[in-house]
Amino acid sequence: MTRQHRGNLICWLALVALGLLEFGMSFAPLPHGLRPLLLVPAIVMAVLVALAYMRLLSGPELGRGFAIAGLFWLAILLGLSIMDPLTRAVYAVPPMPPPASK
Amino acid sequence: MKLWLPAAATSAIRIDGLLIGLLAVSFAVLALVFGLMLLYVVRYRHNSPIDRGALSERSFRFEISWTTATLLIFFGLFIWGSRIYVQLFQPPADALKVYVVAKQWMWKVEHAGGQREINALHVPVDTPVELIMTSQDVIHDFFVPAFRVKRDVLPDQYETLWFRADRLGTYHLFCAQFCGTSHSGMIGDVVVMPAKAYADWLTTNGAGDTLADQGKLLFTRYGCAGCHGGHGTVRAPSLDGVYGSPVPLSNGTTIIADDQYIMDSILQPRRDVVASFEPVMPSFSGVIGQDDLVRLVAYIRSLAAEKPQ
Amino acid sequence: MSDEIAPHVHFQYADARHQSDTALAGMWLFLASEVLFFGGLIVAWMFCRHWQPDGFDAGARETVLWIGTINLILLVTSSFVYSTGVAFIEAGDVRRLVQCCLITACIGVLFLGLKFLEWYLDLSEHLFPAGPFKITGGEAGGARLFWSFYFVATGLHAVHMIVGIALVGWVAWQARHRTYSANWYTPVEAVGLYWSFVDIVWIVLYPVIYLVGRT
């Protein structure tokens, strides 16, 4: 059981625990605003998998650069595109077109 | 050939000012670039014996100066552009409201008093007019070059556009968002009239009748009466009293004949075919528009009301 | 000059380490582009959920939660097994690597099996957005949107899973023919990166599909 195996095993247990935590959290009644909290365990799991199984830190440093670039561009895509619907004033569609004069 | 576009609205004058400002900046920069290039190309051509000593390699000073200069000019242009843009978004409260419905390849305009016109818009001069626009199928764009205003018209969503015409005359109306085959045919005229002439125009054009009456006309015009009238050659389900009651479908389920079902059956008849009937009805999507659909539904609803429940 | 260059080093590389780091960097760059690919899908999810919150959540409540959860655990386990396999090949143990690859591939197939079962359940309940749809009335629009997002997202993920299983199988096949050893196992690591990435995609998709609609 080399150091590497032990590390993988601990990481696996953490991942399963986080998964179950997330599963449990979904039953707690969260107000609409706090819904994004549900994504936090998922992000932690993703980071764990990247560090332990994808060897982000011990791999080529170019790989780290590209990983960070990918996340930075993802932030641009999500951040700037959500800016529009959040601030758009939409006129509700009246049920009927303009009332005929009679 | 005319190279100059009349400015027929208050917004047009402000946007023209911005365009002239941008033109000035552009010509200045172009003169600088083309001038320097021609100067260097002639002065420092290959075999010219001119002295080329003392090459200043410290480019830092130049770089910073022209970068900050460009940044400042651009920032000024940005502020100027957005100030006018924000005004285009704030129609005055007392603006005259006119509904515009864009459908594939025509503009249907409807004034508050019920007056309807196709591919034309009559507006009084010196009064703010707010257009409340929607589209029935694809994205169109209400563009009046003389007013320098333009707004995309989104399907099933209302967009507003306001202007205050200040010159009489007839101006072009274009559709500026590609919308299919006769996108280039979807044009019209915006007629700016004195207030009194506009009032006269409103009375002479009168007003339409109820939706159900119009639906009845459309029912025959689109040929529905041919099959659903009960005496045609093709066997089709009778529509008397069908509105609101359950309809058995060919796939065994039953569905309530509400507005949505009638609209879907007109646009996609083969989807929910009535039991014991052949799926022969042609699809009318792209043929019957949104407001005609609403009138047909109003007519079919009126048929149910007549039959005693 | 090392005239005897390791058997797998191409002519434009100086040595094996130079080539293996390059290959892994290449895989990381490809995964960055995949992040943007699924990012576009998340933008669609944000837009649709913003415009149709109630209908969207109504649709989300129809998902089969237990299959999703089991699949999450399965994929996380498969990543663990595969990286154990990589640890084994680092020590030169080719036989264990082949076993780990086969286990990973089996978990992958199990994941896909459960996924097809879930799809079958959904389709039988008329949850496919086109055609007769289970939810009608006001929330039909948002529910249709959710389910179209659901089928596109899980469909794309399934395609990536199938490619992943094929790659893991290819690694197992290569390992069985003695191509890998303690000082040459770059393809194993590269496929490991891809496999863990597909696992991360599911880790993100799981709450987005199953949980956010339910609270």
Added chain:
Amino acid sequence: MSQTMQAPVLPQQMTSYLTDGTSLRSWLLTTDHKRIAVLYMLSITAFFFLGGSAAALIRYNLLVPEGAIQSAETYNRLFTMHGVIMVWFFLVPAVPVTLGNFIVPLMLGARDLAFPKINLLSWYLFMIGGVCALYALFAGGVDTGWTFYAPLSSNYAQGHVVAVVAGIFISGFSTIATGLNFIITIHRLRAPGLTWYRLPVFIWSLYATSVIFVLATPVLAITLLLLTFERLFHVGVFDPRLGGDPLLFQHLFWFYSHPAVYIMILPGLGVVSEIVPVFSRKQLFGYKFVVWSSIAIAVIGFFVWGHHMFVSGQSLFASIAFSLLSFLVAVPSAIKVFNWLGTLHKGRIRFDAPMIYALGFIGLFTTGGLTGLFLAALAADVHLHDTYFVIAHFHYIMVGGMVSAYFAALHYWWPKISGRRYPEMIARASALLMFLGFNLTFFPQFILGYLGMPRRYHAYPPEFQVLNVLSSAGATILAAAYLMPLFYLTYSVFRGPRAPANPWAAIGLEWQTPSPPFTKNFAVTPIVTEGPYAYPDPGSDLADV
């Protein structure tokens, strides 16, 4: 981490890459970056003249107000075909896949790209995508414009939308593969001593282009996938009637398509930064600023896509934010233009064909960039959006800028690629003819745009006719100017005089191998000791070569 020394190339391996195996198989299954570049060059040229003929028919149609081509349907499919072919099958790949594939390994002192097999796969994906799109365009075409706006493209268009979209989808992977190959090669396969600040600017601009290739194209892939899903199942992702948002399509589409226009122009900026120092016999002015402005354009280019949607119903706040960001992205381009002028200052300028194209590029690119400011200023865009002003703006940058740079690069590296010299005087004549024809074609369109003539119009009001006739006349001159290089360059391959290794006496690793280079590029991996443009000061007497 650059590569160390490798086994030297044996003398008998020194045959030119062109004659190193002449069977069709050796060409179609080659992994040599130079041969793949030649394969790409042939397919790019074919697509260029196909798209160009569609443009010729468009200009023919606009000769008369009611449209010379009777059916509006045919006209709509023509301009869509022109757009799709020119954008995805000529402009986006143009310089990177042809000259980039050929020159990047040579400039780096490497023997080939990092992943040669992926490079060949990239060409095959490009051809499969191209054939798929061409089949659709010829089997009936598509009437949505190259922008495929929903809900027109998803619910109302009758043409072969899914087939064309599939073609573009596949060719997207080809560009991702090329971008990935370049980034990894530039990082990992530089010659010893070739540090980042000793790299030629052409490498830097291709690096910036590849960043956009790799990070923007996937978003196009998902957009086209969603469009196909919507078109097949009508589930309303983009159709508001069923709850979707048509602006979602525009956001996703323009997130790719604006960086895509920087994909198209950045290689051109790199080429001009290579050519101007060589033909002025002088250091590139402000090397670091030019390099970092390429990177800035690539990064900020991802922030600005909203300026395509100022009038399309986007929120006021988002429009203002995108307008500010769009003004910021114009600054690096201005820096580049000023640095080219700085390079011309006190140089020894020669007027060979590449230099004429480059000087033309500087003028036209500046005009195009400045008219971009009109479209970034919010209120001006309200008037000018979707008119011929926009058409003129992006043609000034794409045709005036990018195509001139492509021809400049083609002529500049032609001796290295084909081992032959092209006829100089005819090349200069065709360059000048292209400059004149281009301006006559597109400058009237600025005025048409200001007057309010919308784009994509089959017929137009009579008062615009004279300007349109002028534009169509210019188009015929432009077409002639494009055909000339096709003839004299092909002629030069077979009958042109042999070219020496360094015909322009330029400084650069690619000029240290024979032309045409042999398959392994360098006999011994070169050691780099100085910067890319180490020309002696023009003032000193030894500068006159």
